[in-house]
Amino acid sequence: xxxxxxxxVLACSILASATAHADIVIGQTSGFTGxxxxxxxxxxxxxxLYIDWINEQGGVNGQRVQLVSLDDKFEPxxxxxxxxxxxxxxxxxxxxxxxxxxxxxxxKPLLEKYKVPLVAPSTGxxxxxxxxxxxxxxVRATYQREAEKxxxxxxxxxxxxxxxxxxxxTFGADCATGAQKGFDKAKIKPVFVEKFDRTKPDFASLVxxxxxxxxxxxxxxxxxxxxxxxxxxxxxxxxxxxxVTVSNNASGGFIKQMGEYARGxxxxxxxxxxxxxxxxxxxxxxxxAAKKGIADVSPAMLEGYxxxxxxVEGLKRAGANPTRDKLRxxxxxxxxxxxxxxxxxxxPNDHTGLEYADLSIIGPDGKFRR
Numbered sequence: 001x002x003x004x005x006x007x008x009v010l011a012c013s014i015l016a017s018a019t020a021h022a023d024i025v026i027g028q029t030s031g032f033t034g035x036x037x038x039x040x041x042x043x044x045x046x047x048x049l050y051i052d053w054i055n056e057q058g059g060v061n062g063q064r065v066q067l068v069s070l071d072d073k074f075e076p077x078x079x080x081x082x083x084x085x086x087x088x089x090x091x092x093x094x095x096x097x098x099x100x101x102x103x104x105x106x107x108k109p110l111l112e113k114y115k116v117p118l119v120a121p122s123t124g125x126x127x128x129x130x131x132x133x134x135x136x137x138x139v140r141a142t143y144q145r146e147a148e149k150x151x152x153x154x155x156x157x158x159x160x161x162x163x164x165x166x167x168x169x170t171f172g173a174d175c176a177t178g179a180q181k182g183f184d185k186a187k188i189k190p191v192f193v194e195k196f197d198r199t200k201p202d203f204a205s206l207v208x209x210x211x212x213x214x215x216x217x218x219x220x221x222x223x224x225x226x227x228x229x230x231x232x233x234x235x236x237x238x239x240x241x242x243x244v245t246v247s248n249n250a251s252g253g254f255i256k257q258m259g260e261y262a263r264g265x266x267x268x269x270x271x272x273x274x275x276x277x278x279x280x281x282x283x284x285x286x287x288x289a290a291k292k293g294i295a296d297v298s299p300a301m302l303e304g305y306x307x308x309x310x311x312v313e314g315l316k317r318a319g320a321n322p323t324r325d326k327l328r329x330x331x332x333x334x335x336x337x338x339x340x341x342x343x344x345x346x347x348p349n350d351h352t353g354l355e356y357a358d359l360s361i362i363g364p365d366g367k368f369r370r
Contacts, residue, residue: 023066024059024315024322027086029107030099030122031074035223038253039300040099043122044069046297046304047097049288050312060315061322068092072103074223079103080110087114093324094119097307101125101171104136111135117328119314120307124247124270125174132351137314137331139307139344141357143171144178146246146268149357150219151182153266159216159242161191165206165230166221168195175221175246191215196226203230207237217242224254231261242266250299255366262362269358271302272341273370281306281340299360299368309339310353 030040048067055064068090072079079098086092087110095111095118098104104121111118111133118136121128124143128136154162164179166172172195183190191213194206201222210218211234218234218241220227227245234241244266255262272279274297277286285297285305297305310331315322317330332351337344344353360368 023064025090025092026065026067026094026096026311027083027090027092028067028069028096028098029072029079029082029086029103030069030097031103032069032071034074035225036074036099036248038224038257039122039248039251042251042253042298042300043097043099043304043307045294046285046301047308048304049285049292049301050305050308053288054312060312061320063321065312065315067096074100074103076100076102076106080106083107083110087116092116093322094311094327096120096311097122097304099123101127101174102169104128105170108133108136114324115328116324117331119311119331120303122248122303122307123171125171126177127170127174129352132349134332135328137310137346137351137353139310139353140247140270140303141355142178142352143175143246144181145355145357146270147175147178147219147221148182148185150244150246150266150268150359151179152185153359154217154242154244155182155186155188160186160188161214161216163210163213163215163218163241164190164193164221165218166193166195167198167201167223167226169198171248172221179219179221196222198222198226201226201229203233206230207233207239210234210239210241211237215239215241217244219244221246224249224251224257228254228257228259228261231258231265235261247299250303250360250368252296252298252300255362258362262366263364265362267360267362267368269299269360269368269370270354270356271299271306272356272358273360274299274302274368279341281309281342284340296367306339306342306354310334310337310344313337313339
């Protein structure tokens, strides 16, 4: 064989080898800055615990998993722009762990256009569950289930004068629907329902209504920043009403934002108690966190960790050099997959994954308690 021919064969061999072991690119757009930044960071830190560990073990079928994250500043329009960049420029075979209901809605058309799966969006919007979207794979319960459970809990302990306050977008409306189911079940009506603007919330009228209508509890549905701002104003005005919110605020960052007003706040949860090492998924995440010098695992980190486990399981089942469609088919074929004491199941008519829902309260030590 002539030298030039040998060189060509060698070059092709090297190229084939490199291609066979190229990274599996996973794209993430989320609000790393903006009102949801604390929870987004913890979601991503939790996901990286597992992804980093998988890569240390040699990756998935010999390929490393590369998570490429872009900041959408919690703006739906920018989320869609980022998602298209990740798909078309970074060649991501899947999108992963984006944050927010309007943001996911903005991304949805791209999933069908480019035939790209979205795994573990950090939102419990019912519209992502029903009707089933063939490209979206949820790894959490719905907001409606959480909200209904919260209202049911309050009424079961004799709290019936409840105000419902929610951000004026699809996320807020979705949670409000679940809360209304709880009100209907208890055969009561909310003291009042009030909406607020996502970008420029104004809680002046809220404070007046709560303090003049003998409100026992205020169910606030919004970002960490919005809930903490509303709580501070209510407490400053002298209100002792119970504050309740949903799992988008189940993060250590939310507790820090609430500061001195955090204690006693009820927050719904979508994963087992983060300090209960009896739960295998909690023990796994806690052990990996300890190796990285992270003292505590937050609920938001558990959500990211669980999402990463489901994503990696799908990639394993998709085989060597997975494609977008192979991953979608592999995900849809997952039945009763144990991710650490929790079973995940998908099928053509069900992309919910998990339905676990619970409630917690922030204790005087600044930690969630169950």
